[in-house]
Amino acid sequence: MFTSEDLLDRLAGTHVVVIGDLMLDRAVFGKVGRISPEAPIPVLEMGREETRIGGAGNVVANLHALGVKVAAAGVVGGDAEGDEIARIMAELTPGGAILWRQEDRASTVKTRYWGGGQQLLRVDRESRTSLPEEGVAAILDWLDERIGETRAIVLSDYAKGALSPSLVEQVILRARAAGRPVLVDPKGRDHGRYRGATLLTPNRRELVEATGIPASDDDSVAQAAEALRTSSGVDAVLATLGSEGMLLAEAGGTTRIPGIRREVFDVVGAGDTVIATLSAAMAAGATQAEAARLANLAGSIAVTRIGTAPVSRIDLLDALAPAQGKVADLERARAIVMNARGKNRRIGFTNGCFDLLHAGHVAYLHAARARCDLLVVGLNDDASVTRLKGPGRPANVLDDRARVLAALADVDLVVPFAQDTPLDLINALKPDLLVKGADYLPEQVVGWKEVASWGGELYLAEIKPGVSTTALLERGRTRQGDPQA
Structure with a gap:
């Protein structure tokens, strides 16, 4: 049995593979001082602009911040944004990365406009074309080369086409044969496509959409999570409930993990932080319940930040031992x-x-x-x-x-x-x-x-x-x- 402090000591050097939809998250910050005379909309006076890796890349960034040796695979377009994604991923993946390039594809970019701490607008540029079979074959060959050292695999699904049905099926088959857990951040209503995975991490809305069960209180959340677990053929479901915490449904029953109350600035990327911390802890030998408790803490930190800002090992140590005070390295x-x-x-x-x-x-x-x-x-x-x-x-x-x-x-x-x-x-x-x-x-x-x-x-x-x-x-x-x- 591990405490959260024990797990943090064991994270460094563990190996995790992330496969999924890579994207750029851009944030434009400014001030709103007036309403446009052309339409009843605010006029944003632009200030600074930030670009960070998003989607599956944010999972990678969070794993990197935890000290994990991470490798990653995905698809990008043959454009400048694809080049930028490749550059960032090269810095974050000491375990190596394979990015399948499609020249006629638009790399996914999400741009959010902020004024005075309030998100005003999001603009998406994306392609949802499914990864071609030659791309699937290349990623599977890449995975076969490193699955021996890998201790956990994350499928980060943003429904942008990287996780084609054949890729998902083959990754799960290979992982189960090697005895490696597969954790999935799911999308869509058909969670049966993840059959054989170790754990799904739907939020409340995704849980309701997948099961039709309201999930309005602990009993109905537990009922929905168990229904999803059995219908999709996975070992466990971790329902993430925002400030109310989490509920873990396993074959032996459910575990309720209370929420941690914090001032919420932005929920963007919190799910990525959760599954990254969860996979790192499981790769380090934690049980699903132990890993979920640490992931719950990490998610509560992520929502206090604007945009996709990784939660590091130091952030978690500070949260576990706030008496460290103001003196810092x-x-x-x-x-x-x-x-x-x-x-x-x-x-x-x-x-x-x-x-x-x-x-x-x-x-x-x-x-x-x-x-x-x-x-x-x-x-x-x-x-x-x-x-x-x-x-x-x-x-x-x-x-x-x-x-x-x-x-x-x-x-x-x-x-x-x-x-x-x-x-x-x-x-x-x-x-x-x-x-x-x-x-x-x-x-x-x-x-x-x-x-x-x-x-x-x-x-x-x-x-x-x-x-x-x-x-x-x-x-x-x-x-x-x-x-x-």
């Missing part, structure tokens, strides 16, 4: 900043030694936080403080300085760094706002050129005169009769 900081940016939050950054925290620091940080939604403080480690300030500094060790900063309400995140300047940290986090003291000129501020290049701003905060760590230390030595004073 770079990897965790990037995940937190990505999450905040997905919610359209403004990211601020400042840095320093913060050796002895004083009133000037407090006022400076308060002014910085007033101009952003999340303030990240880069904190020089002890060795870099010594190089910058000389022998005898810092007066306080890194852990103590970080704890004091983290105790301030105006500080959202403290990220220690070892370099003399925070440039690497700035490039990694890409803040929208860079804050430094007004005793600097803009051209003297490390990272300002880089922040300006991606459209960020610089704020030079007023410095309280006569207040500094050096001055405090000098006064202390003078009072103690220090001959060096």
